Amino acid sequence: MLFVYPPTIDWGWMKQRPQQIMSGLAARGHTVYFCNKTRREAAVETLAPGLHLVHDHDAWLQGQWPAIRDRSAEPSVVWVTLPGLAPTIHRYGASLTVYDCVDEFPEWLRDEHPLAEMADVIFCTAERIRQRLRRRYPGRRTELVRNAYDTAMGLHSRPSAPLAKPPDLPNHPGPWIGYIGAWAPWVDEALLRRLARSLPEADILIVGPEFGRKYARDPKLHFLGLKPHAELPLYMDWCSLFLIPFRPNGVTLATNPVKAYEYLATGKPVIATDLPECRRMAPFVDCAGNHGEFLRLTASRLQDAGDRAARTAYALQHTWAHRASEVEEVLAGIAARR
Structure with missing residues (x-):
């Protein structure tokens, strides 16, 4: 699959779940574009096989991304952790939208509904979050994928x-x-x-x-x-x-x-x-x-x-490699039913 993570945090700021999940998916043979929150004019940087860091997001989104997406034989996935980005997700034209609910910050929850409703699947990190999501969005698929060890x-x-x-x-x-x-x-x-x-x-x-x-x-x-x-x-x-x-x-x-x-x-x-x-x-x-x-x-x-x-x-027994495998299995099943 082809993954893009929109600008939310910088790659080098406290290695967290987004960096770990994206790294794990790249290690499993998928192609990942992680877009830094801090923008600067610079070429796309390859961090590891299949794992690319985008510095100039807007230019890349308008110039390179459409060709990358359209040439790929694999489904494209936009992976979103920040609900406030929901109005921009259509710009990626991805096959699948993932909402990864990683925290219960009140300011994030205020913006959550549009993203949850457009997501093909909602991942979350804790049982308490899963229970809330299932109550609030009973028609949406919700999967618990906890954090892990690197x-x-x-x-x-x-x-x-x-x-x-x-x-x-x-x-x-x-x-x-x-x-x-x-x-x-x-x-x-x-x-x-x-x-x-x-x-x-x-x-x-x-x-x-x-x-x-x-x-x-x-x-x-x-x-x-x-x-x-x-x-x-x-x-x-x-x-x-x-x-x-x-x-x-x-x-x-x-x-x-x-x-x-x-x-x-x-x-x-x-x-x-x-x-x-x-x-x-x-x-x-x-x-x-x-x-x-x-x-x-x-x-x-x-x-x-x-x-x-x-x-x-x-x-x-709880590593990021395990979590990437869990994510891959869920997304492969969704893509196969498309």
């Missing part, structure tokens, strides 16, 4: 001892507790501060960009900013366990955290707040119903990490 990160096969210390990692004699991800409004800062005070020997390492809020000021919270995806294992090597410290709200209760799979691939303990999708990962993820339990679980896992091999095995 084996190219190599987190499942890292040496037992950390490699060379990254130069910006502070000197700290005790254990590091890691949070890898955006410093977003739904991260429970009060919980992290309380956790840090309860464990005098441990500090918390936060690797990710500011997203809708400024970094906190706390001597036991260390913010290293956004890092290239390929460099994340260098920091994760130094962590003794990992956190998903999300406050419950409409977004987080419907999230299937990519970071959970990446954390689990290391074999190290993962402590999460009481999120439905994390509960589904038990016993590999430890979920806490309140702040006190979160602190107790973290302290316990620092003393006894538990079954590392089982966590890694779980991550390897």
Whole structure:
């Protein structure tokens, strides 16, 4: 098949589900054009066999895309994650339209109806989202395809001892507790501060960009900013366990955290707040119903990490290669019935 992902995010900004799904489809022999949100005059860049990065979207859409689409013997698919793009989808003239519902941001939901109604299939990342979509759009096909682990990160096969210390990692004699991800409004800062005070020997390492809020000021919270995806294992090597410290709200209760799979691939303990999708990962993820339990679980896992091999095995059963295969099977069935 021939896939196009319209401008939504930049390829190099926090490797997420769109980049992973598109990479996985290209690896399975499909042709993919990922269109960067940031526009500049530049030729289409080939990132891997079958995987192309479009920089000058409008020029490419008007000039090259029609010929690419019309010459292809395979169905063309426009893969959309941002509902606000619905009015532009007709410009691609694709055989199939996919709506991949990845988050429950209220501002996205306001624009969702037109895209959902035109989609040939709706994929989603969490059971809570699937239930909502089926209630709201009972006539539309909805498929649950959760997030996954990127084996190219190599987190499942890292040496037992950390490699060379990254130069910006502070000197700290005790254990590091890691949070890898955006410093977003739904991260429970009060919980992290309380956790840090309860464990005098441990500090918390936060690797990710500011997203809708400024970094906190706390001597036991260390913010290293956004890092290239390929460099994340260098920091994760130094962590003794990992956190998903999300406050419950409409977004987080419907999230299937990519970071959970990446954390689990290391074999190290993962402590999460009481999120439905994390509960589904038990016993590999430890979920806490309140702040006190979160602190107790973290302290316990620092003393006894538990079954590392089982966590890694779980991550390897849920990879992006698996997800690309699931997507391919659904789309092939739809195309065959056309």
